[in-house]
Amino acid sequence: MEKERTERLPHILVKGTATTGGYTRPKRKIDAPGSNIPQRNRQQHATRLISHLQQAKAREAAIIQEQRGFGLAVENGLHITFESESGFELIFESLNFRPSGIELCSVTQEGDKTTATVFVPEGKLEHFLKQVTTYRDHQPDPQAPDKTAKSRSQDLVESISAIKLTALKELWTDDSGLFPDDNSPITWEIWLRHSDKIDHEAFLREHAPKLGLTVGAEAIRFPDRTIVLAHGSREPLSRSITLLGSIAEVLRAKDTADFFTGMERTDQKAWIEEALKRVTPPAADAPSVCLLDTGLNEQHPLLRPVTDINDLHSYDRTNWGTDDRHGHGTAMAGLAVYGDLTNTLASPGPIELSHQLESVKITPNPGHHQEKKLYGAITRDGSHNPRRPG
Template sequence: MTSIRRGLEAAEHEARARRERGQVVVPDAVPGTYVTFESFPGIELALDSLDPRTGTTHPELRSVRVDEVDGQCVQWATVFVPEGTMSYFFKRLDEYLASADKNNPANRNLVDRVHAVRLASVEALWTDPATRFPAVDEQVWWELWLRRRDGAEPARLRAYADGVDMRVGSRALGFGTRTVVLVRTTARQLISALAVLDDIAELRGPHHRAEFLADEDAATQGGFIDDLARLVVPAGASAPAVCVVDTGVHRAHPLLNGSLEPRDCHVADPRWPAEFDDDGHGTRMAGLALYGDLAEAVNANSPVHLRHRLESLKLLPPPGFPDNEPHLYGAITAAGVAAVEIGGTRRRRAYSMAVTAVTPAPSPDGTGKPVSGKPTSWSASLDALAAGRGVVESGTGLTLLDEADPDAHRLFIVSAGNVTAFDHDHLARSDVEPVQDPAQAWNVLTVGAFTERDKFADSPAVYDGWSPLAPRGELSPFSRTSVSFGTRWPVKPEVVLEGGNVAESPDGSERHSVGALELLTTRAPMTRSTAGSSRQLTTAGATSAATAQAAHLAARITADYPALWPETVRGLIVHSAEWTPAMLARLEGMSKKRDKRVFLRRYGMGVPDLTRATRSAEDALTLITQETITPFRADKLGEIHFHDLPWPTDVLTDLGATAARLRVTLSYFIEPNPARRGWNGRYNYASHGLRFDVRRSTESDEEFHKRLNRKALDEGEKRPAPAGETGEWVFGPEARRTSGSLHTDIWTGTAAGLARRGVLAVYPVGGWWKERAARGRVDHDARYGLVVSISTPGVDTDIWTPVAQQVGVATTITT
């Protein structure tokens, strides 16, 4: 107890001496002492007793930090003690001493837990991991969390900063009882600030840079950009690229210019300028495509090694030029793609296209019949380009140029389009707003938006009391769906990524997009004359932002596994997707096929993840194969591929009734029927279709082969009775037979049941290649990527190693 008193006295004396030595006086600042209380190992402090809240002026708990020391947790609490109130603690120590001979001394809960007391250091107020604390003389950005007293806390901070070498951001964010301000200074300078300012509650590394930086002035943004630019290591010239198909990209941006060469800036019309973005949308997409959410990169304290590069294709005309004719978008896109690939055809790239056209809404007559989802000249052109064909549009349809080159297959990632009028029931609104042209294309990866942005600062004041519209993990209010499509048309979107949220007024009468609920990204200058002086960071949201992030993911996967085909990369992204808890809560209990169909056409397969797409944990195994199949021969169905999977049968059998999961994704590209009259039906539009099936645990290999070899392979005919089934598919064979060129499903059951399912078949179904009029295509080959994963969630069992030993390689990727 004596050491506690001495610590308090020494802290008060040193704090007073620092104030007297200080050269800066801040009006209205309360003099006092920051004191740190340290607990005994394994013991928690009596925090309530350290924060009495009695009287008008009293000690106040500011921050609490817990670290592990020698295997036990130690707690540090920092308390601001206004001058004249240290007597609060001295009185309790005196009361403890006076009753020390009793079984339960007064204030025992407070005193016996304290191991040491000292004048608080800057580190004591640091609530991020201790390993991230900056060097004492390093100029860095900090988040200063100020406790709210009278609303003048930022003004007092700026008054102090004016007298010392400290830079304060122009914007403050409010979070409950705290106000957060960005400050660029050193830890040593902050030591002096503690002697003068009573408002500091805690210190952190900048976490809220998106909210801060998007609205900061050009000078403040420039400091952050300079810091990050010094850390960025661009990918090499031969690395994969994301080609941003948009309004162009401002190539001179400091965070983009190292990854975008002048020769990689292209235009659909040679009259347009290539290296400037007059609208700004393309530059916002470029930042997300290159970095993902830029806020994460801005937080970096070590080199940022980029794995891919950028390309730009300006598809929309700049000011002063006529708008593109809507019916020519397919031809314009094809011409732009040709411009990109001249001289650089073999570079691996993903085309990121957040440009869509408005499509009609569902019929208002109550019939429920959709009027959307059908191919258009634009979506059919994308399907042809994805399949490696050149394309020219004519009055009767499309002309597919040359022979398809498998090595020229292209991955297009397209936004689902945005809802622009928001309802309180945003899901109902999204369900009747169909994805926009050309996002219904069969071969593209269509991206919708979800959101985890369920909190935002109450600054600026105009949004005080407003709340995010969508709950955490739900579909973003911006996202369109294919709920209104007929069953003959593909499921869109296939995946959803972060697209931000919408703010709703307290009375529910207004809803607006808010930058604090979006993602930080790069900004183009508004005019060429302001290119060197305007702000260079902003925010972006909706399905455009989600699409750019999906392209970022595709390029990262391609950089890790350059042998993967575009159709396989698309399949792997979808395969890595998982539904959020909010989405799963809606799926649970669904038994009707229609309800599950609505669920799938709203969320796709959920939110993809780079780690899941590129890595296998010990209790989760992913197998990838890429094959070529001949769907038709002489007007009849051609090959069936049976895959004997390198299953860890013994391991799974030993696990018995343990829960297990099997997931299968089949991805391929179709060729669209060149004749426009063939666009009304799925078997007339697509060159071919492929499906998968898995051997059931109750049937032999011979029975499985016979079941698939029967003549009823055409989905228009009656299928043979299925063998007995164990476990359960989420969507089942009927839902998997929807149109499109990507099919996926998830089976759950027991590990023992999964052990007997180690054979998978890929087989063809109808398409226009099979028709006599297209006899020249009957014997044509088609590629597919097949992704299969098994997992035993929550069970610490190594299922990866037995498979790696069986296939004889230390990877789960086979081509």
């Protein structure tokens, strides 16, 4: 009894991985928002941004006319994109100005550059023109230079590198590698803005066929956003940004598990074989994950790279064997090795496995132990079987 109390299962405990040291307060500077903004020549910078805004303003009338011709009679406006300088922040919070209906739709980070997309209602580009001209014309008060050295809009204006009409790529908030390279149809996840003046979801559903888009029946609705799926190619979706004025951001619709579980066995086999071509097995000295479950079917194609028949154990090998006749242990093995298989199968990238598998069968099925058993003892005895270090 005393031996059992002091037993520490040395093959499970990982030793020598921690060090002890005294606490030292880190020395760091806490940067306030707006502290990482490039130095600008006030006149030159303002002139360039005003030029960008005027170029957008020159397109406004034609875009609004096109929207109205398409049937959008209210909530007309433009999507405008603001970019930061590489390596500097963008004060994007200041782009949102609800009193004028100006709405920050999305913010993305590509490398060391920040991009923000804003919906600007018809006639409201003047808001940004006024901010830039105020910045350009600001003169400190010689009587109180410390209080008036900066204009109210200075941090925002100086953080902006460029302003332009929004393209589809600027509304893309998903992994950049998932953005379609060609005009092949895909399923898009579209986040729509909310408005008290118009039901953007209903308008999209009504006019989607004209744009070459098929909108799914389901929707998720939040106070400020509605999410729908739409199938179509890149070109009509790009056009819809201009015509609808309702899109806040766009992602690629993700595959779900039922896409694979609902397949015929022959199709599942083809997907597995494709995934195995991208698998790099774990190193020979890689650690192992030990499953205490209903056993393991190690001949499953996705489990072969990480299992060895010598690593399959059982609490009652004579009567139960080591194989999985219930299915739960094998399913948990797949989860332990690959995580969510939906992403693994659907993504084209390499699959690098980091650990081996071991299995201890502690029950042939979840309802097997009808008689009272000391399950802690079964688990403890099962833990003695694995031979690999954890």
